[in-house]
Amino acid sequence: MTTGKLQLSGITKSYGSRLVLDDVSFTVTPGRLTGFVGGNGAGKTTTMRIVLGLLSSDGGNVELDGAPLSAEDRRRFGYMPEERGLYPKMKVLEQIVYLARLHGFDKQKATERATDLLTELGLGERLNDTIESLSLGNQQRAQIAASLVHDPKVLILDEPFSGLDPLAVDVVAGVLQASAAKGASILFSSHQLDVVERLCDDLVILAGGVIRASGSREGLRSQHANNRYELVSTGDAGWLRTEPGVTVVDFEGGYALFDADEPETAQRVLKSAVQRGDVASFTPKHPSLAQIFKEVIQ
Template sequence: MLRLDGVSKSFGERQVLDRVSFSVAPGNLTGFVGGNGAGKTTTMRIILGVLGANTGAVTLDGRPLEARRRRRFGYMPEERGLYPKMRAAEQLAYLARLHGFDRGAANRRARALLERLGLEERADDALESLSLGNQQRVQIAAALVHDPEVLILDEPFSGLDPLAVEVVLGVLAEYADRGVPVLFSSHQLDLVERLCDELVIIAGGQIRATGTREQLRKQWGVRRHELASAVDVGWVRDVPGVRVVEFDRGNALFEAADEVAQQVLSLAVQRGPVLRFGPVVASLSEIFKDVVTDDVAPHQTEEVAA
């Protein structure tokens, strides 16, 4: 398990991380989400040892991370960092050899990864001749070419078309299925919601929430209910404890505690046929908005997964 405990970081007078604590379990795809400047990239760089923390610790399987173990990490930075004039396969093989693969194994691994990512026909093209989306796929392959024990990916889906996204999702899921902890950041909350086992939300350098989708919905999701009736439901606005979000004659979307929602249902049945009634599951985008704009002081959740 990859774990951060009380990690803080300042640049001069500006504190960018404040007692950040969370963990990424083996075999889990963990989404790391937050707005620009929230502290995601700084956190990832501290995990990788690129930056040092002012306080706190990063451990893997209960042991402090040393440079030797960090070399077994796969990292994809948000900024592309490959050599633009090298051919894709040549570049990946070069990186594999830096990690100790012999020439033959490095070449085989490079081409196998490019094939898996749908780039076998572009293997011998210079990186600068590829589209931005294909360059992104090569960058992902570079993070995987040495068969890493941990994956840290900063915005891996940026610039990918929907088909490429599905291919990359499949590759990451394969690594997770092998027991590799995978942490990635993304602004594409719909993808994070669909893909991730666990979520970590950061804002202002502090962890605001962690957990599974279901745990976050239970803790943060506003209780919304949908009512569809054969008669006008404008009266719902007058029920104490109800806030109507959307209304269109016989249809209402409203926020209310469960017991108040049941009162609304009883009143609706008395007034006419109820066509549809039930809770509306909060999306990750709605939960994210609630979490990062919450008035209460941010709180740390100690575990992402047991």
């Protein structure tokens, strides 16, 4: 599979006098999963549809490996819309084979590819069931198979984990990670911030049509760290409550979670803790994605 770096630069879009995307710029890198998060009406679906050529932008560029996207490029994309779009009366395997053949696979290869993918997604025993007879969660799995069956180099998924139970989320996540490992560029939106945090390599936060934060998951967590630390010691950590520049958030015995007014204060605390007894661990606590999200959209 050939790979492709997807790059959006200065994308703008208005509906009448309402500006829905304002200078949206970010990159989706091959081999990595990019989480795209924002509240309802933030502009995520509009952005995805512009990338796919389903909507035109008012300004800006979408490029693949530094060149403008062509219709041929987009034919190699995989897309899963938030609204399910499969034929309800068709059998599951028949539907996915049909889509693979539209992308140029012969019947044997299409059947092999569809069968393997559906089995990997946990639908191996439902191949001959109709789409409409499946539960909503299994319909979602079939929809994901439809977006992946032609081995796309760019995969765009709008709320792929909607309606899935925790076990199904893990199954789908594994399939997406395997696709990324083969070099696909994957952009997915989700309201489930815990899933995004666990799965994404990179993150884009959109609010009101504006990019509020973007970068690698760990880079953003470090960037938004607020000098919070966790101390675990063999002694009683109660002395921290009277330490200048320290605000204790949680405390029990030798465990303490605290905020320091500056990094130097944290280093002073560590030195004091070492002098008082054995220190099992002393670690900075980076914020969760949910905390970063709340911070940047305010």
